[in-house]
Amino acid sequence: MSENLQVELVYFYPKENSKPHKTDKFELIYDEQNPIPILRRGLKFTIAVRFKAKTYDPQKDRVRLIFNFGPTPNPVKGTRGSVIISPTRTRIEDKKTWGGNVLNSASDLILEIFAPPEAPVGVWQLQVETSRINSTLPATVYNHENDFYILFNPWNCHDLVYMPEERLLDEYILTDVGKIWVGPYGSSRGREWVFGQFDACILPAAMLIFEKSDLPPASRGDPIKVSRTISKLVNSNDDDGVLVGRWDGEYDDGTSPSSWTGSVQVLQEFLDTQSPVSYGQCWVFSGVVTTSYIYNSCFCSW
Template identity: 25%
Template sequence: MEEHSTIYYDIDGLVLRRGQAFLLSVTFNQDFNADRHYISVIFKCQTWLNSSEVKIPLNNSSNEWSAKRVFTGDGRSNCVCLQINSPSDALIGKYSIFLEICPIERGLLNKRALSIFQFEIDIYFLFNPWQKYDSCGLLSSEQIAEYVMNEHGQIYLGLSDIPRYIPWHFGQFERVVLLTALALLNKVQLSAQQRIDSSVILRILASKICSEYGSTDGIFPSSFDVLPLCQENEYTSSPTILKLYLASNSQSIHGNSGSNWQHAAVFCSLCRSLGIPCRIVTVYNAACQVQERRNTDMNLNRGQQTMVVVNSKITR
């Protein structure tokens, strides 16, 4: 959807940004008088376990959700156009949508004739970096273009004085990336407040990048469960890795446990697919999974406090 900057998502369904209005057109198979019916729109989130449904009466509001009828002027008597507004802290995820219709007879609701219709299309609500009230809102369009919309990038490796880079395809708009992110969230049980906390969602995604020792619930297997002679993979695309993960019934991909930069790239793709701004930063001269020894020479005063760092380097 162009107004929501989700036109690039390659997935069946309607992808929307929370906190932003959208139009929903309902066409009936016969003439329909909306003034003689009590209409409610119902959203049921499929991503989070045991989440409550949201029921919005027409021309009213509920839990900061609202729905009102708008007139398009096309003159069709069997069509009703609704404008739906979601709050800026709505649950992100996949939703089913229903329309509840109850006839009004002599000023009273005829609940015996109540009907509920389910839409065939699913709706996906994502974080909204364009919305200043969203927890992931950004002020700069340049930042949004880089941290949310950019599908291709470079990851810097090598040494600080001799850097090298490799291209990476983040592919956050591909179907497999968004479905993986939502599938990972579906595995956890959280409180209602935690479900709308972007920092909690980040921790969940990060915890599922690599499996714990002895388990296969992460995207990459644990480094302790992989043979040391296993060659390093040559993946340079997040969708390629995540397709293998989903194809194995959400079990760790076969092979080695991947590199730190591959973990970061996949994590970045998952975040961007949900609308969370993210980018990769390379830290050089960090003593992490390196076969070097860090030598640091320091002078201490009588209080055992550092005065001057004389030499700090990594030697092979």
């Protein structure tokens, strides 16, 4: 009896997929050792599956892709998606569920996959399940070793964070340097702030924020709940969040709020220590929240 197909590798085309997904500015995509795919929900993306010894035969082989989110993935809660590969399926019709098409199977199995516009945002994992048609052999499961990110998609009209004005999206989502207003009422002034949302530390730091939160994985596709979680966790009070606020001028055991020039240094320290960073005031909180929100448009577009 013939054995199941054995997966040799899976390739996500991180650079190629990043262009239509508008994620090509993220540094993680270009890591030479381990490029991380960063995708937006509600769009198609291309992956390749290579098998050992023999190629995919649609008349004999069954291939299923399983996409998992969180510690206990559940299809009912939207944290588990399944795509059964079929050569007869020529287009993705259902925009609310995971779907897939075969683009080429002459050598590697080249697939077009669709992530639904309500998928939870964050880190996903992929399993490839192979079996033989009309066989009693148990399926073989390949666990892809590298995670990938799915983000909110304000360019997609089916996503709750959709925003039709592309000019504003260029500013809100794709511009990484801006101005923050500081100072008391009547004498406030603008100062440059490096939001740095595409830096390699930002996505992992945002994931750490959610690990510290009580927001369940199934709720991480809801932009309102995600936004509230970020707003809550940017402050260390009661939640072991990102920043410790201080206004008394005593900053010797940390960094003076006025010394920060951007969000990257704050979030890098938070990621490295996994502890609240000292110290921040209103504009520092504002800058870090904005970077985290931009990530979540990256999570969300607000």
